[in-house]
Amino acid sequence: xxxxxxxxxxxxxxxxxxxxxxxxxxxxxxxxxxxxxxxxxxxxxxxxxxxxxxxxxxxxxxxxxxxxxxxxxxxxxxxxxxxxxxxxxxxxxxxxxxxxxxxxxxxxxxxxxxxxxxxxxxxxxxxxxxxxxxxxxxxxxxxxxxxxxxxxxxxxxxxxxxxxxxxxxxxxxxxxxxxxxxxxxxxxxxxxxxxxxxxxxxxxxxxxxxxxxxxxxxxxxxxxxxxxxxxxxxxxxxxxxxxxxxxxxxxxxxxxxxxxxxxxxxxxxxxxxxxxxxxxxxxxxxxxxxxxxxxxxxxxxxxxxxxxxxxxxxxxxxxxxxxxxxxxxxxxxxxxxxxxxxxxxxxxxxxxxxxxxxxxxxxxxxxxxxxxxxxxxxxxxxxxxxxxxxxxxxxxxxxxxxxxxxxxxxxxxxxxxxxxxxxxxxxxxxxx
Numbered sequence: 001x002x003x004x005x006x007x008x009x010x011x012x013x014x015x016x017x018x019x020x021x022x023x024x025x026x027x028x029x030x031x032x033x034x035x036x037x038x039x040x041x042x043x044x045x046x047x048x049x050x051x052x053x054x055x056x057x058x059x060x061x062x063x064x065x066x067x068x069x070x071x072x073x074x075x076x077x078x079x080x081x082x083x084x085x086x087x088x089x090x091x092x093x094x095x096x097x098x099x100x101x102x103x104x105x106x107x108x109x110x111x112x113x114x115x116x117x118x119x120x121x122x123x124x125x126x127x128x129x130x131x132x133x134x135x136x137x138x139x140x141x142x143x144x145x146x147x148x149x150x151x152x153x154x155x156x157x158x159x160x161x162x163x164x165x166x167x168x169x170x171x172x173x174x175x176x177x178x179x180x181x182x183x184x185x186x187x188x189x190x191x192x193x194x195x196x197x198x199x200x201x202x203x204x205x206x207x208x209x210x211x212x213x214x215x216x217x218x219x220x221x222x223x224x225x226x227x228x229x230x231x232x233x234x235x236x237x238x239x240x241x242x243x244x245x246x247x248x249x250x251x252x253x254x255x256x257x258x259x260x261x262x263x264x265x266x267x268x269x270x271x272x273x274x275x276x277x278x279x280x281x282x283x284x285x286x287x288x289x290x291x292x293x294x295x296x297x298x299x300x301x302x303x304x305x306x307x308x309x310x311x312x313x314x315x316x317x318x319x320x321x322x323x324x325x326x327x328x329x330x331x332x333x334x335x336x337x338x339x340x341x342x343x344x345x346x347x348x349x350x351x352x353x354x355x356x357x358x359x360x361x362x363x364x365x366x367x368x369x370x371x372x373x374x375x376x377x378x379x380x381x382x383x384x385x386x387x388x389x390x391x392x393x394x395x396x397x398x399x400x401x402x403x404x405x406x407x408x409x410x411x412x413x414x415x416x417x418x419x420x421x422x423x424x425x426x427x428x429x430x431x432x
Contacts, residue, residue, distance in 0.1 A: 097367025361422030
């Protein structure tokens, strides 16, 4: 449908306001994507070497077939792509603006009467496209890759479990530490295991001769048949109280999660899409609320019993023990660790990919202010901001897991800080 002739001038004014020059906008968008591609290759190489190749090297040392190693590397690629894209956006924007500043292109654009909108809007459009692509990689390809990676890794361990136990080494995972002596085929001379039982009591197992063998249980990576095994169980409430067990043969099962960090046969939130993680969070939230209700009922029952003890003139020691029991239950609510892990993974699926837009908010004014210092200054600023962002992400992620920091705050604060700094700088640029 063609507009009436009298509206042509009005339409042209609106078009020029939104996109002052289509040719200029396309040129800046194209330049931005070229430098993003260069920066992406750089960060992809850094993360690939740092994470993937080191992992592949350690697996090759265990004489795993080259085909399986190549597949593990391939399945791990989506995680590298998802991580590299936001940082590449930051560095690409700065390098692009740094080059334009060095060649006086920004000065020429301003001299022609164009505002900074002609530079800003194409870059925001590029950041949005990159964010969507990164999100799809993070939400679809990454879960598939992680799932395939863990399946293949488990099959490698299951086929040759003794590969995971190396001579004269210490292997740690969670609350378990394994001190291994000399390994000869499927036998181990001297092994000591430190872990905790179901009641969180410290446990020490040792054996002068252990044989490794496969297990029929799909969640168990290998079984350790410990000859003349000895077990010490230390009471967590009394350091002087312990149990000692001596057995001709003790079987100790090592689960896949002790090797891979996964959940054995279960699916971790990293192996799920954002929709699946959201559904799981709703279930876990419901279960947590039930635990809170049960805890409140326990405290109410204990308090009622305490009142009866007061009325029956019970001894002060009994009353004190009951008071302490109630205080412990009040001060130690049900753990939200698993729930927080799922929430953090859900927010990470959005915060990291869409961090590209926030990076453009800060890289645009920084690039414009670079002026004659060019790409060297752009590279310096890019490294500083990326280092700050990654340090804040890791720090808040640790606080979220260890100190129950709200997952949304932990995952989105880095983007918010970068965005606020960017808006302040943009305001200063437009003010000048």
